[in-house]
Amino acid sequence: MRFFASMTSSLAMALAMASCSSSDVKTPEAILPIPELKQVEWQQMETYAFIHFGLNTFNDREWGYGDSDPATFNPARLDCEQWARTLVNSGMKGVILTAKHHDGFCLWPFRGTDYSIARSPYKDGKGDIVRELSDACRKYGLKFAVYLSPWDRNRTDYGTPAYLDYFYAQLRDLLTNYGEVFEVWFDGANGGDGWYGGAKDVRTIDRKNYYNYPRIYEMLDSIQPQAVIFSDGGPGCRWVGNEKGFAGATNWSFLRRGEVFPGYDKSYELQYGHPDGDQWVPAECDVSIRPGWFYHPEEDNRVKTPEQLLDLYYRSVGHNGTLLLNFPVDRNGLIHPVDSANAVRFYQLVQQELKTNLVAGLTPKVSNERGRQFKAAAMTDSDYGTYWATEDGVHAADVEFAFDTPRRMNRMLLQEYIPLGQRVKSFVVEYKNEQGVWLPVRLNEETTTIGYKRLLRFETVKSAALRIRFTDSRGPLCISSIGVYDAGEGADIAYAVPAEQLKSFSFSLPDLPEQNSVLASDRNAQTTLFVEGDRLLIDLGAERTVSSFHFLPDQAEPNRRFVATYELSVGMVPDRVNRLVKSGEFSNIRNNPVMQSVYFTPVKARYLVLKATRMVVPGEAMGFAEIAVQ
Structure with a gap:
């Protein structure tokens, strides 16, 4: 069956496929939920870029307070075409621009506010970065999309009905004046206590209802019907529940309708989806380089x-998601050369490892086949729109490949034909040894779901036969593609993110048992020191000149034991550590628990106290995987 690129709904697509089948072989029935055509096309992009750029870039912030002077936004060499060329060379198919982050600063001259690029020195206030990037995307063949933060810390009317009119006007402006967008990104971080209009304030909103998302979705569908809508729970695509860039090996493209909303407190579920979900909401994996x-x-x-x-x-991508890779544009207005070089080399590695499909054009032996339109050869014809299917009632089957001579192999690609639904619940990959015995390949993750794409890395085997045993499915199997690869020497290496290596003064934690204290300085991100209460006392053992404090938050899942806002004080005696050197917030720590760094004017001290003035989850202990003082 051919993939229908012109249909506007998944139901129409399934019906069309059924109508073009011959009378003696019926197309498999769709198993709900199923995707809309735009969701299939979105997932086929696989990798695309995020661009974070704004006042935060020039003021060394992650979440600005809305009080930075627009005059500080002054990139000397901004070149959106440099961004586009870098992204194309990195294999990206599109880009999402943070048109407005939480600080409220607009990268386009929105007439509803003076907190925008129009008040900056860039191009004497006549610049429009949304326009520049959308034009560059058209020139270089990239798709374009926009991120618009629902939260706005610059607006004194945030939390009131008046702000909503302002937000809707911003959204309409972006959707009508910059061409077609493939996605609209709504951040789940919104509302709560913080800074508004440059002043500290508390704004309590109903995150589920305040923004009136049904009205927003109607607006989007009327102006940009092809756009996929991102938020924690979709409806077009969902946040994967972390900002580390990965989905679970078990990953269903479903959510239970109406259950997940921006700020959802069970975000760890989003790595896996809901196996009993009734709405198609695939996962997007966002991560910064x-x-x-x-x-x-x-x-x-x-x-x-x-x-x-x-x-x-x-x-x-190999866990049935998409990869949204962020590039933090530097203060010159360019993607930094290190970021560019690493991203380009990453794309080359992907191409290198998956270059030659060892089973391309081969017809595997299968234990069951639906009929001539759904033959086994469809899995190796390089056409996503054709697929092998089993007969009704057959939810388990084997696919076996034989080679003329033994082949080295250590990678596998599997794809389901998702316009008819996600089906596979479990499978096993086996190879035949020299004695003719079938053995499972060795890998370090479960083989459960497949969805649009599953990529496996396994210990290199050399064999003349390979078998995939689909052991359970939600219905008849519909497998579009199978690929087998030899990624070359070194392919068995399990890549790991190295632990943070920070130099630090030696220290002790006098209020805590020694056996617990060592957990914060053992250079092991998987061990965590938990501190009850709101105060951590650090003893450097002698007077030191200190200028920074660093800690890696608790890395366990789900992440809960996080300090949200803090005060850092120093002193010379343990009961009078009262010289405040810095206070603030650990922005986005819940979703992106990376190393947190607090820098301050160098000062002499023996003791430091970190006081948690607010926890992400009230009442939780503070969790520190690593601590360093410099």
Whole structure:
């Protein structure tokens, strides 16, 4: 069956396929939920880019307060075509621009506010970065999309009905004046206590109902019907529940309708989806190429390596998701050369590892076949629109490949024909040894779901036969593609993100048992020191000149034991550590629990106290995987 590119709904697509089948072989019935055509096309993009750029870039912030002067936004060499060329060379199919982040600063001259690029020195206030990037995308063949934060810390009317009119006007402006967009991104981080209009304030909103998302969706469908809508729970695609760039090996493209909303408190579920879900909402895996989302000069030597990005590709695209890779544009207005080089090399590695499909054009032996339109040869014809299917009632079957001579292999691609639904619940991959015995390949993750794409990395085997045993499914199997590859020497290496290596003064934690204290300085991100209460006392053992405090938050899932806002004080005696050197917030720590760094004017001290003025989850203990003082 051919993939229908012109249908506007998944139901129409399924009906069309059924109508073009011959009378003696019926197309498999769709198993709900099924995707809309635009969701299938979105998933086929596989990898695309995020761009975080704005006042935060020039003020060294992640979540700005809305009080930074627009005059500080002044990129000297901004070149959106440089961005586009970099992304094309990195294999990206599109880009999403943060047109407005939580600080409220607009990268386009929106007439409803003076907190925009029009008040900056860039192009004497006549710049429009949304326009520049959308034009560059058209020139270089990239799809374009926009991120618009529902939260706005610059607006004093945030939390009132008046703000909604402002937000809707921004959205309409972006959707009507910059061409077609493939996605609209709504951040789940919105509302709560913080800074508004540059002043500290508390704004309590009903995150589920305040923004009136049904009205927003109607607007989007009327102006940009092809756009996929992102939020924690979709409806077009969902957040994967972390900002580390991976989905679960078990990953269903379903959610239970109406259950997940922006700020959903069970975000860890989103890595896996809901196996009993009734709405098609596939996972998008967002991650930054650096620890932070915005550019910080001190992170120039902490850019993810090509190998780390390759690992994320296998655990995002290869786990039935998409990979949204963020590039923090630097203060010159360019993608940094290290980021660019690593992203380009990452794409080359993907192409290298999956270059030659060892089963291309081969017809495998199958234990069951539906009929002539759904033959086994469809799995190796390089056409996603054709697929092998089993007869009704057959939910388990074997696919076996035989080679003339033994072949080295260590990678596998599997794809289901998702316009008819996601079906496979479990499978096993086996090879035949020299004695003719079938043995399972060795890999380090479960073989459960497949969906649009599943990529497996397994220990290299050399064999003349390979078998995939589909052991359970929600209905008759519909397998579009199978690929088998030899990724070359070194392919058995399990890539891992190295632990943070921070130099630190030696210290002790006098209020805590010694056996617990060592957990915060053992350079093991998987061990965590838990501190009850709101105060952590650090003893440096002698007077030191200190200028920064760092900690890696608790890395366990689900993440809960996080300090949201803090005060950091120093002193010379333990009962009078009362000289405040810094206070603030650990922005986005719940979703992106990377190393947190607090820098302050150098000061002499023996003791430091970190006080949690607010926890992400009230009442939880503070969790520290690693601590360092410099």
